[in-house]
Amino acid sequence: MISFLSGKNDYSSRAVNLYLLSIFLQVYTWTVLLVATLVSGDLFSKATRTKADDRDLRNSVFDFIIVGGGTAGCILANRLSAVPSWKILLIEAGDDENIDYDIPGVPTKDYRPILWNYRTERTGFSCLSRPGGSCEVRTGKVLGGSSVTNDMKYTRGSKVDYDGWHSAGALGSLDWKFANVIDFFKASEDNGDYDILLNSMYHSRGGEMHVQKFKYADKFIEMFTSAFTEMGLRSLDINTNVAEAVVNHQFAISNNTRLSTNSAFLKPVRHRKNLVVITGATVTKIVTDKQEKTVEGILYEIEKGKEHPAYAKREVILTGGAINNVKLLHMSGIGPKADLIKHNISVILDLPVGLNYQDQVTTGGLSFSLGEVIVSESTIINDFKNWFQSRNGPLASRGINQVSAFIQLYEGVNAPDVELALEGNFVRTDKFMLNNISVHISEEINFPLPYYNLVNIYPILLRPKSKGKVMLHKKNPKYGRPVIQANLLKETEDLVTLVDSIDIALQLLVTKEMKKAEIKLAPIDLFPCDRLRNREQWNCISRHYTKAMSNPIGTCQMGENKTISVVDYELKVHGLEGLRIADASVMPTHVRGGIFAPTMMIAEKASNIILKDWKENKGYYYNTR
Template structure:
């Protein structure tokens, strides 16, 4: 018997388990389907794509995407302690204050910018200059990157030549501009939530962590969640939670678990032989940040040859060198229309070839920079493929299925082509690798349909309002909450890892019924 069972030891689950177990009088169980975060590639920043399609990855595929001419997209998600914070590019972005104020205005009570900022600050241990925009002393180390590749300096310079201002801090008062990203790194290595939150909490006798255990459903007594059923090495195990069950399995797996437990669209559940406990629009409202990159071959040495004995020594002994690169070292936030009140695209730039969705290894020196739609209007859906818990969910993102998204991506690519033609980048271009046939709308859109991939930011499938209340409690039942990116009503303008950590920090206070930090 436990007080709390947290399902999913990812970006949110590690935070929640660590915070809840600070109270010595409660017993916390953290359940993870994957293994421990013990692979070297997890902690070497530049090696994260080597984890794709391994035992550390859920390795999902989208359905045939109608907006991409029927193509399917690779959807990697972390399956280990730390979840996707153990497999991401470590970019620390909170988003824009307008994002959170829009949540509050739409009914997400106490989720406005002034409500959430204290949780961002509490989580953070910023290694840079003292700033009112950053916190210190928190579990999550945030630092400037220790690898500043010459190709990234060329990109930053070219963007400035195109008229875009330099910004030293995308988490400062304004996002707009070009610069270098802050990273969740500690001494040049990855600082996942497993490293920053869970590892220091493991000695506590009231915290238990169970790896290799896949949750198959939530258990109920009437309308109250009382525990979970797990599959561990092929054997079913039932465990009880005296206070609450918390799903922190992510925007694909949390809705799947709710549906397997009888919470979802009643007619769709019935088609799989599942009786609906509560009829809720679980799995709908799926959002993601779609990314389309321009790639150029170069004679400038890239990260392709970074893994030398000397660079390994630099990483292991001094925590510096090219292997500390998060790959997406630099980027920008832009407005593609003059009438916008906030950026509508984000740029990620890499000093290495990122080929075939990161699955195929680089084979030549290259650099890439790509545009991300920050506020996409396309909406997808996660649904059950089968009532068998081990079956992957059916995931349809509906990328580029609205005219607004298509028009924004066309404008974004035209903006990037302008930057690519500036002197600072042109001198590094040996040949085109992946670029549009021309700058016409038709060719830009055709290129986007062919090359678009996820930026790994699924969200919104159990949103505040339709599925959970403002304290993240699932409507219609007791003792069950969802705490991860799936509760976001809409995507934030930026990478979603820092906001997911914030959500878990706030949820810990909601569960403990303690006031928000000042």
Template sequence: MELKVCYSAFILNIVLGSISFVNGDLFSKATRTKADEKNLQNSVFDFIIVGGGTAGCVLANRLSAVHEWKVLVLEAGEEENIDYDIPGVPTKEFRPILWNFRTERNGFSCLSRPGGSCEVKTGKVLGGSSVTNDMKYTRGSKKDYDSWYDSDAIKSLDWKFENLIEHFKASEDNGDYDVLMNSFYHSRGGEMHVQRFKYIDRYMELFLGAFAELGFRSIDINTNVPEAAVNNQFVIFNNTRLSTNSAFLKPVRHRKNLTVKTGATVTKLIVDEQEKTIDGVIYEIEKGKEQAAYAKRETILTTGAINNVRLLHLSGIGPQDELLKHNITVKINLPVGADYQDQVSTGGLAFSLHEVTPFSESQIIEDFKTWFQNRGGPLASRGINQVSAFIQLFENKNGPDIELALEGNYIRSDKFMLTNVTVHTAEETSLPLPYYNLVIVNPVLLKPKSRGKVTLNKKNPKYGRPVIQANLLKEPEDLEAIIDSVDIALQLLNNKEFKRADIKLAPLDIFPCDRLQNRDQWNCIARHYTKAMGNPIGTCRMGANKTTSVVNYDLKVHDVERLRIVDASVMPTHVRGGIFAPTVMIAEKATKLIMKDWKENKSNYFNRR
């Protein structure tokens, strides 16, 4: 079916007909007023972007650059706060800007976490997880993207790495000249400034030196190398966090064709069942008070791998058996919610630093003043969190399997002398990141094999927290990889400089694993103190086969028109890095696809199935 652009008068008539479906006879000819028609015209847009997160902000910038297109962004969270801009502040602990999802209990992971489940923290704020993540700029390896190729789909060739590098570079503004020298991988001039922090403390240098002694080179991890120990690059500008809201959305909020609504939760898509098209969305600013918005061209979902599932299922788009459990009419039968994947790590591995002098409250206050005055001082960094080692465990993989991500925390040193500290206490952030006497080593499995699924909340499908059966560490290979990397991390303790600095394994309370030894003990620790990294993907994966995928390689949802999904949920498998940079890349590529459909092809939209 070919759909041409509907001009104002024509779309108004269609929308008026649709409104009666949503709100009864509210806008019938007998009762319609000029005010009603004005409100209605204000609810019609060319594009509706559901979610003002990492990808949504990029899309809003690019699409609103076409001045004749009206763009609406609906974000459930609120505006960013300046406190979130401070690099040393751990924003992932700020509950008001997080969705705070939890996985379901199972018998193989998160066993000693509260409730026997793991937290999955994703951003609920304008800018999404780019406000709450670790700010690292890691793209993954060439092989990751090349594996998305499907021999049955020519369009999948567009997702091979050599065809994606231009979309990575489109928004990049790299500020480290030694990195920028490799012009194939990096560029200048984009909205997203990428750079290392200049602040390096003694322990950062010590850990980098210890990794070098183990044979890890210091090299740009984004140049398709299998291993490296790095002082990471971060998405920052002038020692300030640069979310996609700050980089892409704030600079264009003045555009008259761009409308951004915060605190707006989209609860349903308006589906024309006869034509198999999406006409718009139903959203709520206040709970229970529904409003409608209509899209003449496309509705684009960018709410992530968990919230996309909730919205699609509530709209009747999802697996038939699952929807019928909730008495939802099945409009499109697709595997929405299947193939959930999240990167995973374990707690319990930490090194204590005994030479650190206590940090005073007055010193920290002065450091905050310094940052606000000139963006300098320790808070213009992330301390030991800047250091990572990327490890290739298996030969001929051409990419790392594990990231040993370091994380600093401050624990009163006398606690170590009086009693053991629990894993949970060791992970509770008590001071900003640059102040630490404990280095937590997170062995992050970058490309897990375990798969799960997301479904609607059984008691409250509309407002309740979605059910996440993550199945973390279900596959034995995932557990084996993490334990292998723990063995490598423990080798750091043999470093001469470590011994001279009296760096030791922290005596954490690891009950019920304390009576086990060696590898058996770490197997137990990983199962009990599992960490979900909050990088979920896969629930709306792209592909050519409708029985195993939700969107095609143009990111259009199968079997329905004028609906596209543009975020990490479309990724078939994880890349060997974080999901921030790949999500921005996906948004840049989606922009080109949308422009091709609506500009180059003279405003035609055709979902090739």
């Protein structure tokens, strides 16, 4: 008998297959009922079952279940539902996007209802003057995930980053070298800047994700770009493996409107009859057969405490991100044995889930004052009207956030070490006249991004050495927030690199461009570092005003050795059939850029792998379980 629980079908005759399949379909309903009864314990027996119960059961069986409708999940849902005979379930804890999030000038990263508002554990070496001595980690809790809440920048990282994922002797890792993943970047890309498209080795047209520079640029964008040029940086496309550049970024936009993976990939295919999308639902457990080491499905809750089952005939694919994936896997008995036993969780697989946590890191406290800038509420209201009517004006931009500089501090590899990212903010000028403002006030976003009289420069450590881990909440593992021991700046090398980059940023102040505009350091209250000077002061500031970039990776890293990795190079969880992970959590190390574009690439590559795995040479999609 062909079974979803058995190995691959050995029969060559299609006629035999069809005959056996007809037998199987009669048996399968009873198999599902048995599993469902074991899982939920409340399904009706055959004697008492109604037609409605049968319909609910049929509606809960899918070929693929995608857990997490974020950056990667929306792409996978698009690609897999393109096979009409497959039934796909995409399940997301957040809700759908609001039109307000489409406006490029609106800072969605601060809108808490669409965020997982996590915090790192308090340590003695970072975030010391942040509330509670910990840093916030904000990732998207909405269809489209962090592609709705991020900075929209389209940066891929460098060739050496992906080549570094190759492990000698592990043939599968060759597939992740840059030369073998570039086509998966290009598969999604629809590049709208013709000067960049000239380099067809790196860029393409025709994908779902349109990327382009903003056409609107104010005088400060030109001023800071000129200042970086004066420091010796050339204006280049950072996605062509250059080590240093001043960058006028490309963003995920279409018609001056934010594009998330939801709006680009999912919304256009929501009409497909074989695609089911459930929002506002939290997956609480992956259901497995402990003896057979196979995944049967999931349990999810829409209302707290009321679990619903969903069954996967082929695979469950996790795309919940580097924090949420860990919580779900641990609650399902997949993780470090010692940690699971502490919570009295039955161990299915002893794997290093949650280890190798990494996040890019920066610091506050480095702010430039632009002097008097007048912004009236009526101006902003009119600019909103302009955007809604014609998609033009200041709100069709990100202000000074459009510019950043990538710097190579050390020799060794041809790639940047830090990004000097600029972010504008409007602080009421009377605060400057009354007293020094705090770092927290300098970072609070009061107006949309294109209106600013202060420029915060964030030196982002692109490849941090410090690593941490994610664990279940100690008292309430099921509903409590995961424990994030981020260990930001734990490694001294990270602090040295961060402060070295601050020295570079301060050189902006001595350029002719900045002097001519009388741009100076803002009067920031740097307590408790105010009595220190020079490098010692910046060491102190970095420790106290640390910021996590909310680009977490690595907790389910891929690799060949299951003692140090969670998935193999085809993204299958070691030792468990029917479970893959396909998002930034599988990245062994950070790339020198954001994780938005790399996560899209991982989803494209995962889709390609899955399609190949489930397709016979004759072109028929079949079941291997």
